[in-house]
Amino acid sequence: MIEPMAQANKQRRPDWAALVIAAGLLALALLVAWDASRLGAGGAYARIGPQTIPYAIAICLGGLAIWTAIAAYRHDFPEREQQDFPPVLWIVGGLVAQMALIKFTGFSIATGILFAMTARGLGKVSLPLALLSGILISGFVWFVFARLLQLTLPAGPPEQLLIQGFDLITAPFKAAPGSAS
Amino acid sequence: MDTFALLLQGLSVAIQPINLLYALVGVTLGTAVGVLPGIGPATTVALLLPVTYKLDPAGSLIMFAGIYYGGMYGGSTTSILLNTPGESASIVTALEGNKMAKAGRGGPALATAAIGSFVAGLIATIALAFLAPWVVKFALAFGPREYFALMVLAFVTVSAAFGDSALRGLTSLFIGLTLGIIGIDLQTGQARLSFGIPDLLDGVEVTTLAVAMFAIGETLFVAAQGKRAPETVEPVRGSLWMSAKDWARSWKPWLRGTVIGFPIGAMPAGGAEIGTFFSYAAEKKLSKHPEEFGHGAIEGVAGPEAANNASAAGTLVPLLTLGLPTSATAAIMLAGFQQYGLQPGPLLFTSNPQLVWGLIASLLIANLMLIVLNLPLIGLWVKLLTIPKPWLYAGILLFATLGTIGANPSVFELGMLLAFGLLGYGLRLFHFPIAPVVVGLILGPMAEQQLRRALAISQGDVMVLFTSPISATLLALAALALIVPLILRARGKGEVLAAVAADND
Numbered sequence: 001m002i003e004p005m006a007q008a009n010k011q012r013r014p015d016w017a018a019l020v021i022a023a024g025l026l027a028l029a030l031l032v033a034w035d036a037s038r039l040g041a042g043g044a045y046a047r048i049g050p051q052t053i054p055y056a057i058a059i060c061l062g063g064l065a066i067w068t069a070i071a072a073y074r075h076d077f078p079e080r081e082q083q084d085f086p087p088v089l090w091i092v093g094g095l096v097a098q099m100a101l102i103k104f105t106g107f108s109i110a111t112g113i114l115f116a117m118t119a120r121g122l123g124k125v126s127l128p129l130a131l132l133s134g135i136l137i138s139g140f141v142w143f144v145f146a147r148l149l150q151l152t153l154p155a156g157p158p159e160q161l162l163i164q165g166f167d168l169i170t171a172p173f174k175a176a177p178g179s180a181s
Numbered sequence: 182m183d184t185f186a187l188l189l190q191g192l193s194v195a196i197q198p199i200n201l202l203y204a205l206v207g208v209t210l211g212t213a214v215g216v217l218p219g220i221g222p223a224t225t226v227a228l229l230l231p232v233t234y235k236l237d238p239a240g241s242l243i244m245f246a247g248i249y250y251g252g253m254y255g256g257s258t259t260s261i262l263l264n265t266p267g268e269s270a271s272i273v274t275a276l277e278g279n280k281m282a283k284a285g286r287g288g289p290a291l292a293t294a295a296i297g298s299f300v301a302g303l304i305a306t307i308a309l310a311f312l313a314p315w316v317v318k319f320a321l322a323f324g325p326r327e328y329f330a331l332m333v334l335a336f337v338t339v340s341a342a343f344g345d346s347a348l349r350g351l352t353s354l355f356i357g358l359t360l361g362i363i364g365i366d367l368q369t370g371q372a373r374l375s376f377g378i379p380d381l382l383d384g385v386e387v388t389t390l391a392v393a394m395f396a397i398g399e400t401l402f403v404a405a406q407g408k409r410a411p412e413t414v415e416p417v418r419g420s421l422w423m424s425a426k427d428w429a430r431s432w433k434p435w436l437r438g439t440v441i442g443f444p445i446g447a448m449p450a451g452g453a454e455i456g457t458f459f460s461y462a463a464e465k466k467l468s469k470h471p472e473e474f475g476h477g478a479i480e481g482v483a484g485p486e487a488a489n490n491a492s493a494a495g496t497l498v499p500l501l502t503l504g505l506p507t508s509a510t511a512a513i514m515l516a517g518f519q520q521y522g523l524q525p526g527p528l529l530f531t532s533n534p535q536l537v538w539g540l541i542a543s544l545l546i547a548n549l550m551l552i553v554l555n556l557p558l559i560g561l562w563v564k565l566l567t568i569p570k571p572w573l574y575a576g577i578l579l580f581a582t583l584g585t586i587g588a589n590p591s592v593f594e595l596g597m598l599l600a601f602g603l604l605g606y607g608l609r610l611f612h613f614p615i616a617p618v619v620v621g622l623i624l625g626p627m628a629e630q631q632l633r634r635a636l637a638i639s640q641g642d643v644m645v646l647f648t649s650p651i652s653a654t655l656l657a658l659a660a661l662a663l664i665v666p667l668i669l670r671a672r673g674k675g676e677v678l679a680a681v682a683a684d685n686d
Binding site: 067 | 352356358574578610
């Protein structure tokens, strides 16, 4: 008796998540159209200007929003699997921490924290161990890419130390006669 | 000059020691990322773009192509031994391959996959060399309207023709197209969708989007699945060698897989995985042992593995001759060309034959390297599969952010990486395909330029798109590719299309 009731109830209730997607698409369509309305035409007589394609895209997005809403009422969207959110938060937290810290602490520490938090998010690992290995690996990666391949990676205190240490070690070789600059 | 002479000339470029080294690095990296779940060739090339900015263009492109080929080889190893496809083109291989491994026939399964990949890669690369000049000749007649029509066709096939839902495919595509209009309009210098943020004036970087969508989105998605069904690596027991019977049962599927895979890759029809599904279906139908399918039939490994390598080579035909990417990896390789100021297309064959033919010839060499890497050294790759998940994904995120920081060390860029990563996770959660977003971002602005150019020539008359026979045909094909699958799905025949869903790489 309860089974069919639940079934009917489920059918009548729209798929809320899909409706949210439809609303998001509609908002995006309006945003694109609003932005296009501010643009001037390219030349007085041009029938196609910088705003033409954005308007076309906005119309299509609006159409897709309606289509998605219909799909939400008809339950055309596939079932979502149960999601574990704490691991996602660990990883997002790691990315945010890296973003916030990179200018101050340099690449190795910021990325080491990201490394540790990602590892923690995906399984039971010891955080101090993950942090230590993360910073060491990031430091090594920084050295290879920033020093040997000349990629611009932000340097913080540990990297400065590394540069100075490296210069100290290589100084005797650089001081060789003829190659001093 | 005929193709043979050009190919020989290309070989002389490809066997330069430095280019051999690039090819070796490429195929090794490619095999590794193919083996590792959660990171595919598209992500890897995207990660490497900023790093290779200062390197030699020919060498880097040889390396990228090696990664693409290597990814196709490596993916099969994961499918067979772990039952989790290392990349999307190996999903079908897991069906029969893992059953074979469980029955103690992992060795022959790996061997038929590797040798099949070699045979297909060899034939398809030669086909690429012979087909490319023809397409180039044809493409020289293309004007803006033909290019626009071709891109519309690519949009439809990549997003709506295959997969389980035209709605979700098109939604992904239009998200990509919307991201594509961000930045300064090239013709009038006006900023679009930039909201006064200077970082947005240059538009969204293809590499940032691809890395975020594939690497970060995938990591978040895997993390959110929690601890479901612990994965076990099947050890390779017994001999790697195939018996005479295995050979007899494999060679025809290899050739059929090549014949199926190459045209599908070459047509603007999406990624390598589509060919693998068709090949599997064909082998199942033609096999003398249909009862073995589902329990470890060697044909079900041989055919699809050949097909995915053949399509990888096929994808290079529209990419090199028309500048038209039809898979996510090809889209990122196009970004790789553009990074060096090179525009793939018919003109590249005349302006830079050394590079094009060197690249094609190096694929033959890469193929040779791959069979050596993948058969005798298989034990090494199997070890990669034993890396615990937390360390693996932590490492993937380290390199994902490294690429972005290296390309543009700004907090804003990292913020975009995070935002697109979350978007990628959301898309995966609701079963939206990812590749159309990337293809939309890179092809959208190109299509707009071509359309505006075509309409400028015709002084705004839209009918000009339909008065050229080529462009009218292409647009008609695009309309068919949009409408026919819709009708099929409405009639409840959508399973076939769902089965050939184009997904990641």
